Amino acid sequence: MSAIETWGEMVRLEHAQSDRMRGVRPADHWTQCAPQFKADPYRSGDTLVEALRAHLRPADTLLDVGAGGGRLALPLALACQSVTAVEPSPSMCAVLRETAHEYGIANVSIVAAGWPEAAVAPADVTLCSHVVYVVEHIAPFVRKLDSHARRLALAVLFQSPPQSQIYALWEQVHGEKRHPLPSLPEFLPVLDELGIQPEVTELDAPPPRGFDSIAEARESIASRLYVTPGTAAMGRLERALDDSLHESDGVWQVEGTQPLRPCIVAWQTAGR
Numbered sequence: 001m002s003a004i005e006t007w008g009e010m011v012r013l014e015h016a017q018s019d020r021m022r023g024v025r026p027a028d029h030w031t032q033c034a035p036q037f038k039a040d041p042y043r044s045g046d047t048l049v050e051a052l053r054a055h056l057r058p059a060d061t062l063l064d065v066g067a068g069g070g071r072l073a074l075p076l077a078l079a080c081q082s083v084t085a086v087e088p089s090p091s092m093c094a095v096l097r098e099t100a101h102e103y104g105i106a107n108v109s110i111v112a113a114g115w116p117e118a119a120v121a122p123a124d125v126t127l128c129s130h131v132v133y134v135v136e137h138i139a140p141f142v143r144k145l146d147s148h149a150r151r152l153a154l155a156v157l158f159q160s161p162p163q164s165q166i167y168a169l170w171e172q173v174h175g176e177k178r179h180p181l182p183s184l185p186e187f188l189p190v191l192d193e194l195g196i197q198p199e200v201t202e203l204d205a206p207p208p209r210g211f212d213s214i215a216e217a218r219e220s221i222a223s224r225l226y227v228t229p230g231t232a233a234m235g236r237l238e239r240a241l242d243d244s245l246h247e248s249d250g251v252w253q254v255e256g257t258q259p260l261r262p263c264i265v266a267w268q269t270a271g272r
Contacts, residue, residue, distance in 0.1 A: 002193060003186065003189035003190045003192070003193050004138060004139050004190055004193055004194075006182075006186065006189075007138045007182045007186050007187075007190055008136050008137065008138065010179070010180065010181060010182045010186065011133075011134060011135065011136040011138075011181065011182065012136060013179040014134075014178075014179045014180065014181050015134075015136070016179075017176075017178070017179045018226065021174060021225075021226040022226040023226075039069075039070075039071045039074075039075075039099075040103075041070070041074035041075040041077070041078060041099070041103050041105060042075070042078070042103070043075070046075070047203050047204055047206070048072070048129075048156065048203060048262055048264075049072065049075045049076070051201065051203055051264055052072065052076060052127065052154065052156075052264065053075070053076060053079045055125065055152060055154060055264075055266065056076060056079045056080045056125060057080065057124075058079070058080060058081065059080075059081050059124075060080040060081060060123075060124040060125055060151075061080065061081055061082050061083075061084070061123040061124050061125070062076060062077075062080050062082070062083045062084070062123055062124070062125045062126075062127060063083075063084050063086065063120060063122075063123040063125070063126045063127065063148055063149070064076070064083055064084070064085045064086065064127050064128075064129075065086045065115045065118075065126060065127065065128040065131060065145065066086065066087060066115065066128055066129065066130075066131035067083075067085035067086060067087045067092075067096060067110075068087060068089070068092045068095075068096070069092050069095035069096050069099065070085065070095065070096035070099050070100065070108070072127065072129055073085045073096065073108055074096070074099060074100060074103065074105050074108060076127075077105050077107050077108045078105070080125075081107065082107045082108070082109070083107065083108045083109075084108075084109050084110075084111060084120055084121075084123060085108055085109070085110050085111065086111045086113060086114075086115055086118045086120060087110065087111070087112065088112065088113055088114040090112070093110055093112050096108070096110060097110065115128075115131075115141060115144060115145075116137075116140065116141065116144070120148065121148075122147070122148045122149065122150055123148065123149065123150065124149070124150050124151045124152070125149060125151060125152045125153070125154065126145045126146075126148050126149040126152075126153045126154065127153075127154045127155075127156075128145055128154070128155045128156070129155070129156035130156055130157065130158070130162065130262075132155060132157065132182075132187065133157070133161060133162060133181040133182060133183060134181065138190055139190070139193075139194060142190065142191065142194055142196070143194065146194075146196065146267075146269055147269075149269040150269065150270065151268070151269060151270045152266060152267070152268060152269060152270075153266070153267050153269055154264060154265070154266050155187070155264075155265040155266075156262055156263070156264055156265070157183055157184045157187055157262070157263055157265065158183055158184065158260040158261065158262055158263070159183060159184045159185070159202075159260070159261050159263060160183055160260060161180050161181040161182070161183045162181070162183075162260065163178075163181075163224060164180065164260075165254065165257045165258070165260070166221060166224060166225065166254065167180070168244075168256075169221065169225065169237065169240055169241075169244070169254070170225055172236060172237075172240040173225055173227060173233050173236045173237045173240060174225070174233065184200075184263055184265070187265065188200070188265070191265070191267070196267050197267065198265045198266055198267040199265075199266050199267070200263050200264070200265050200266075201263060201264040201266070202261060202263050203261065203262045203263065203264065204261075205259035205260060205261040205262070206259065207259060210251035210252055210253040211251065211252040211253070212250070212251070212252070213252065214241070214245060214252055216252075217241065217245055217252050217254075218237070218238065218241060221237065221241070221254075222234065222237055225237065241254075244256075
């Protein structure tokens with residue numbers, strides 16, 4: 001099986017398992033948590049923003065694919081000519097618009113669509129941050145990122161799947177191993193099959209955010225495991241959290257949680 005086929009199979013297996021546990025897939029998965037993706041565009045000390053900003057020139061145009069609530073699009077807009085934010089989630093688009101208006105950032109335009117169907121002009125730089133994990137048809141997705149970048153394409157991925165920190169809890173609650181999503185180790189062979197030779201920059205892992213209370217931890221983790229209150233699965237989750245949650249300086253974390261380390265995958269497109 002090729003790297004591209006392996007990637008698609010991993011996504012299909014994870015999605016099928018999720019749908020079996022979740023039931024009906026919501027029209028907008030981000031409705032409840034979109035406000036959590038709001039961030040001050042003028043913040044300092046954000047390692048990822050600073051690393052991405054170093055790739056931009058003042059005259060650049062940027063395509064941010066899967067821009068979410070604008071956590072990257074808005075601060076990066078301060079460092080380049082303009083940003084086109086491609087985002088299919090209505091709730092995420094609303095957060096992005098609200099934040100741009102609040103901070104007076106006018107050089108960001110929003111295309112409310114998924115990347116495969118988005119009708120957008122090429123830009124100097126394309127960026128896709130923490131999106132590709134769930135993209136089943138990875139080859140055309142990456143080819144479009146490549147073809148729409150006049151100078152440089154950037155992808156941000158963790159070295160492990162985003163939800164891998166709670167895979168052990170999934171098994172305790174649902175009685176079966178979690179099918180993992182692909183991440184950086186699977187992405188690099190995909191690029192190789194597409195004839196792309198990138199440079200990979202590993203960034204320091206941010207500290208785990210944790211939870212302010214046991215109740216918050218229970219609610220958040222239950223949502224990610226597709227567990228509803230009053231069910232047998234919720235009882236199993238509560239027992240598992242009794243054993244695995246620990247508190248330090250007022251912050252609750254799942255025992256053994258390792259920080260996820262982000263990496264920037266960059267490749268030149270000019271002249272290829």
